[in-house]
Amino acid sequence: MAAVPSWLTARVLVLAALAASHPLQSRYRPLESAARRVREGLLAWDGDWFRDIAEQGYAALPRPGLRYFPLFPTLGRGLSVLLFSNVGLSLVLLANLFALLAGAGLHRLVLQERGDERLARRAVWMLALAPPSFVLVMGYTESLAILLAVVTFVALRRRHWGWAAVGGYLSGLARPLGVLLSIPAAVEVLPQLRRGPLRRRLAALLPVGAPVAGCLTYLAWVGVRFGDPLLPYTSQQTPEFRGGFANPLVTLVKTAGELVTGGFATKNVPHLPWALLLIALVVVVCRRWPPSYGAFAVATLVVALSTERLGSLERYGFACFPVILAAATLATSDRAHRVVLAISGGLMTIYATLTFMGLYIP
16 A cells, blocks of 8 residues: 555654653653643644543533534544543544545545656655644544545546535534635536536535535534534634634735744744745645646635634645645655655654644644
């Protein structure tokens, strides 16, 4: 299986980072908050929220817990029945299984689009070793979201509207950004509405509405249960998280100004290089891949940048798999590919170590 070597390598690096974080935390950051992150290990940060949701349900948690969509914790709770009610283990196992399947799906998608085995393998390695990809080893929903997005694209490009609708609907239940899959679906579907029998044209509309329907299913339940269907989104806009809506250009210009004036301590400045890299990769997607890929990448990046705080930008950006395809397209030679992987894998290990020590929020 083409995805296995890169998948195993990523897990070795992340587990090495977790092992290294224990002595480093004790020596350089002897704080209880840091010790807690090390103890939580692969369930640190958002993983802890998913475990609590799966174990206790949303009603037992503070309202910010509603920003975590239900598909991943629901699956974790279901699998825990077979694992002696160990929800944490279930979530980690599922996240790693979905990461493996996402790599395999991406390999198939590239072969479907380009018929290039070397490019497909490069894409799989870059997905596994992208700097934020350590979260694919943790109890995060990203691996499931990437898998569903890849499956949806495979189905869209093959004109299998029913399967694309299933993938889109589940994506809408998996993450707040899952609804964005309606955009590439519309790009693929709209040209098909000009020809063919009416029944097929109506079927082609299903993947356009499915991600929205998945999202609305969860929001409707929140509205009935908690009185405000928009809580999953408004709870994310508080100052302690990503803040309110902001013009992406204004945010980038302001952050660049802070960098020039020496405001290195501001929360957005460390994310600025990644924002610029992601913008460059999105341009590559738009130039070298079909329009639906570019539309998905642009929409994801615009939404990720449209906040007052750019926290978790790297995770949001690189979870958009067309960005990974752009990077794989640029690293055309074997030497360049090895250099990029070495740098990327090193950064992933560093970021994972900082995450386990409580110094970086993924």
